[in-house]
Amino acid sequence: MSEILAKYGFLIVPIIKVAILVLVVLTLDAYLTWLERKVIAHIQARWGPHRVGPHGLLQPLADGIKFILKEDPMPTGVDKKAYFFAPFLTLMLALTSLSVIPFGPDITIFGYTTNFGIADVNISLLVLFAITALGVYGIALAGWGSNNKYSLLGGLRSSAQMISYELALTLSVVGVLLIAGDFSLKHIVEKQAGDLGLLSWNIIGMSKDHGSFTQIIGCICFFIAAIAETNRVPFDLPEAESELVAGFHTEYASMKFAMFFIGEYTSMIAVSSLFTILFFGGWLSPFPASWTLTHYLPSVILVPLGLWVFYDGTRYETILGRIILPGLGAVFTLLGAGLFLSSTVNELIQGPFWFFAKVGAVLFFYIWMRGTLPRFRYDQLMDFGWKFLLPVSIANVVLTSAVIMWRMK
Amino acid sequence: MISGVLVIFFVLAALAVFGAVSLILQSHPIHSALSLILVMVSLAGLYLLMGAEFIAAVQIIVYGGAVMVLFIFVIMLLNAGVEERTNFSKMATFGGVPLALALGGIIAAAIARSSGQLPAPTAAAQGALTSTRELSKLLFSEFVYPFELTSFLILVAILGAIVLAQREN
Numbered sequence: 001m002s003e004i005l006a007k008y009g010f011l012i013v014p015i016i017k018v019a020i021l022v023l024v025v026l027t028l029d030a031y032l033t034w035l036e037r038k039v040i041a042h043i044q045a046r047w048g049p050h051r052v053g054p055h056g057l058l059q060p061l062a063d064g065i066k067f068i069l070k071e072d073p074m075p076t077g078v079d080k081k082a083y084f085f086a087p088f089l090t091l092m093l094a095l096t097s098l099s100v101i102p103f104g105p106d107i108t109i110f111g112y113t114t115n116f117g118i119a120d121v122n123i124s125l126l127v128l129f130a131i132t133a134l135g136v137y138g139i140a141l142a143g144w145g146s147n148n149k150y151s152l153l154g155g156l157r158s159s160a161q162m163i164s165y166e167l168a169l170t171l172s173v174v175g176v177l178l179i180a181g182d183f184s185l186k187h188i189v190e191k192q193a194g195d196l197g198l199l200s201w202n203i204i205g206m207s208k209d210h211g212s213f214t215q216i217i218g219c220i221c222f223f224i225a226a227i228a229e230t231n232r233v234p235f236d237l238p239e240a241e242s243e244l245v246a247g248f249h250t251e252y253a254s255m256k257f258a259m260f261f262i263g264e265y266t267s268m269i270a271v272s273s274l275f276t277i278l279f280f281g282g283w284l285s286p287f288p289a290s291w292t293l294t295h296y297l298p299s300v301i302l303v304p305l306g307l308w309v310f311y312d313g314t315r316y317e318t319i320l321g322r323i324i325l326p327g328l329g330a331v332f333t334l335l336g337a338g339l340f341l342s343s344t345v346n347e348l349i350q351g352p353f354w355f356f357a358k359v360g361a362v363l364f365f366y367i368w369m370r371g372t373l374p375r376f377r378y379d380q381l382m383d384f385g386w387k388f389l390l391p392v393s394i395a396n397v398v399l400t401s402a403v404i405m406w407r408m409k
Numbered sequence: 410m411i412s413g414v415l416v417i418f419f420v421l422a423a424l425a426v427f428g429a430v431s432l433i434l435q436s437h438p439i440h441s442a443l444s445l446i447l448v449m450v451s452l453a454g455l456y457l458l459m460g461a462e463f464i465a466a467v468q469i470i471v472y473g474g475a476v477m478v479l480f481i482f483v484i485m486l487l488n489a490g491v492e493e494r495t496n497f498s499k500m501a502t503f504g505g506v507p508l509a510l511a512l513g514g515i516i517a518a519a520i521a522r523s524s525g526q527l528p529a530p531t532a533a534a535q536g537a538l539t540s541t542r543e544l545s546k547l548l549f550s551e552f553v554y555p556f557e558l559t560s561f562l563i564l565v566a567i568l569g570a571i572v573l574a575q576r577e578n
Contacts, residue, residue, distance in 0.1 A: 079439070123462050123541065126470070130453075133473060133475065134446075134474060136474070136478050137478075144481075159478055163475070163478055163479070163482070166475075181542075183541060
């Protein structure tokens with residue numbers, strides 16, 4: 001086994017990693033829509049999806065089948081090349097952006113050490129920005145190619161919005177780059193490790209390292225710009241339904257619509273991952289490394305959660321729910337117990353556990369905002385981007401460089 | 410000797426040439442702009458192949474992203490239609506065609522006369538290309554005056570754009 005891996009590992013391992021990542025991310029996307037509908041429903045005092053499967057858990061599956069089986073009409077007078085190319089481009093770029101994100105520290109399986117991500121590029125941050133820069137075309141082409149005035153307006157708004165906020169997005173990261181002195185996301189995370197746990201993350205920046213400085217301004221600017229880049233509430237003007245029907249994807253149906261949808265949720269995951277890596281220490285635990293007892297936290301969360309799902313499932317109204325939910329609960333409980341017993345596996349999942357916990361928190365924040373905030377007006381959006389966000393991020397660059405210069409003396 | 414790098418080079422080069430030809434032949438401005446994006450991205454791939462990863466990323470961010478988005482944005486905003494085609498003008502027949510042939514001949518001759526081997530890059534140039542850190546060190550030490558002058562030029566251009574935009578009101 002190890003001989004084969006040593007010889008052909010460079011070819012086999014990435015293929016396996018890509019397959020796993022695509023599978024995990026597409027499932028995550030599907031359940032993110034479920035979570036979003038559930039959370040917003042509860043914010044608005046509704047139930048949300050609850051018919052298909054227990055607690056509506058099979059709703060994503062039903063949606064997927066619906067997307068595949070629906071008729072896919074093409075409006076007349078569309079620009080065929082742009083119309084067909086746009087959804088592919090959107091989905092492709094969104095999935096590609098995940099390839100440079102490190103989900104955890106390097107791992108060793110069967111004596112083969114590899115990075116916990118698909119590619120470990122030393123300019124990974126720049127690669128991500130390059131992909132974001134190309135991301136505008138999917139939406140702009142969809143809007144222009146659809147031969148529909150609402151689509152065109154949506155596409156135009158989106159291009160203008162993305163150009164405006166890309167500047168603030170890039171500049172808000174410069175502070176972190178100055179501290180890390182590196183474009184590699186892996187090194188940016190490693191630079192945030194310290195004896196102080198979460199206090200040495202870039203957002204607080206109390207690392208013993210002389211070049212560290214709090215990046216809270218950059219963090220806020222990055223988050224606002226990132227929401228605008230992913231076209232989410234309160235910056236979802238490209239698809240403002242009360243003015244533009246559905247904006248750039250008005251004329252898309254069936255699987256092509258689903259591709260835009262999956263692309264949007266995948267870029268949400270990518271942006272949340274980047275946010276976590278840049279400001280919240282990536283895969284690092286928020287506790288100091290000496291607190292080894294916190295390594296059992298995954299089990300401590302999984303076992304009670306599993307037991308509660310099991311208990312809740314036995315009382316569920318439908319027969320299907322009384323089978324699925326206790327089964328799910330049992331799986332959670334066994335996973336938690338297994339992690340408690342096997343310390344090697346437990347150590348292996350520490351990094352990914354914290355990474356996905358943080359990304360999950362950021363994604364929840366995204367959904368929470370959608371349930372809370374009203375949409376910006378278009379001129380407010382442009383004013384905010386150019387007259388507030390951009391100057392503040394430039395000020396952050398100047399401030400951070402000044403502090404680093406001063407501390408180096 | 411055909412290595413993987415060579416195969417990737419020819420694929421990217423073919424894409425770049427295809428994009429450039431399609432840029433001229435397409436009759437719709439948006440399709441032309443898209444072809445230009447293809448050229449830019451293929452060029453970025455070629456830079457990456459030469460080990461200039463920073464330049465490759467910046468090529469996509471600045472040219473593939475910012476500049477071309479602006480092109481597309483303006484074309485969409487003006488809602489430019491299909492271009493009108495004219496037949497070969499006299500200028501093109503008597504000036505353009507011979508000149509294009511001459512240029513092609515010169516390039517072909519230069520390639521034919523070369524030994525088939527690229528001159529080995531000097532150590533300094535190699536280091537400057539492979540590491541972003543080295544590149545920025547060079548920019549801010551050896552080439553600091555051209556660099557600052559370029560920044561100044563860009564600043565003047567930005568001010569000019571603002572003045573032109575203000576004049577409308």
